[in-house]
Amino acid sequence: MKPMHYVRAFYGIIWREFLRFLQQRERFFAALVRPLIWLIIFAAGFRAALGISIIPPYQTYITYDVYITPGLVAMIQLFNGMQTSLSMVYDREMGSMRVLLTTPLPRWFLLVSRLFAGVTVSLFQVYTFLLVAYFFGVELPPWGYLAVLPALIVTGMMFGALGMLVSSTIKQLENFAGIMNFVIFPMFFASSALYPLWKMREGSLWLYNICLYNPFTYAVELIRFAFYLQINWLALGVVMGCLLVFLGLSVWAYDPSFGIQQRKAGAAAAA
């Protein structure tokens, strides 16, 4: 297999995802409206009520809208990851997943390329959000916009891999909305996206413990520290670990020998 075959296939998968994204402009605006409502309405309201003390990576007092920006960025990526999984379920139902899976390239490569295509789309959404947020007064360190890029790729891949894993367990498109609610909202609310963990511990110890075991917390912290040109090594380790686990399970689930896909097809045929 020539290396150029991999390059062309990788490019082709990203190009297709981008074309689909252009076809679905509503998806782009929906992805922006959600975090902007949080930023403009929710954060403005809580700005007066909540004070954020000086905690790493911040070196001075910050406003609440600055605090929740990394969480909202992660929220965009989480929604996009789930959107990727929705798109994969759709592709499976529409049959186009078969075209991808019968390509003479390793399945892990095809799935990772598909994931990366989803992340590419999410980056457009994130940077557009950050631009709008800038005009609403959320100013981050100038180099932070660039430094956060690797963190966004890693966290985007993790959420995409989670979405892919979820997609492998969903039999029908109709089941997707329910699953999304079970994944997205608990992950978002039980994390450090909206409140610092020390504040959470004061309010509820059990909730604090849940937040500590939530990978979303570490994605948010990785992004938060990257904005301030720092690396949160614990967050990076957890995000990378989760990415590998979710990805490994997804590739297994789509494996022609062992995977969930095969068992589901079998169950359908035997019915």
Added chain:
Amino acid sequence: MQKEASKGGSPSTPVLVVKNVSYYYGSKRVLDDVSFEVFPGRVTALLGPNGAGKTTLFSLITRLFDAPTGRIEIVGRSAAEWGARALEPLGVVFQQPTLDLDLTVKQNLRYFAALRGLTRKDADERMARALDALDMKERIGERVRDLNGGHRRRVEIARGILHSPKLLLLDEPTIGLDVPTRTAIVRHIHELARADNIGVLWATHLFDEVEPEDDLLVLDKGRIVARGTAEDVVAETGAKDLGGAFRLLIGGETEEDIAA
């Protein structure tokens, strides 16, 4: 009863070898020791009723599932040794439509060409040829969603042959199409097999899609119950036509019994 009719000419090395393949969904056996070959330049019709195991067999050949027993080779390549690369010489038209409805014909074909490692220039040239042969050249810029069922099928066939496969699998590609469109597709596939020396495995349950000189496999309850050229199979069963032969083979009754 397994009928063995004399085999039509075997022009050369087979492009597909399926040997002793069995497959189970849980405890249910859906393929039972299936063996056959497909040769270049010939159309092999895989005829079977619904639930006979045709789609499962196609899923195994295309490696959507792995075959736990037996061996499948595409132009001498088995997935066991070659992995996904065994699929390189393979073109497929699935029973289920697989085009991206929101993309144009050109975008769909370019996407597939990229997956197959073709350059943009090469892809565009092949695309023009394939669509021209299927009378679809003028539709290249249209969104698939705006095409009718017959045209969508033609695009799928164009996509299946875009990378010049040695083996083309067609899983009931004419399902839901009107008679003139079906006839045109059947004719085109036969011409394609002959002109480009492609081996074609065509799963169908429509008798009129099988030409007398085609190789024929009759699959019933996961077993191959007859093989040979279509005309030989008909002659061996003593039926008047392929429909009669098919009913005899899968029902174990005389044609008159079924007709009565």
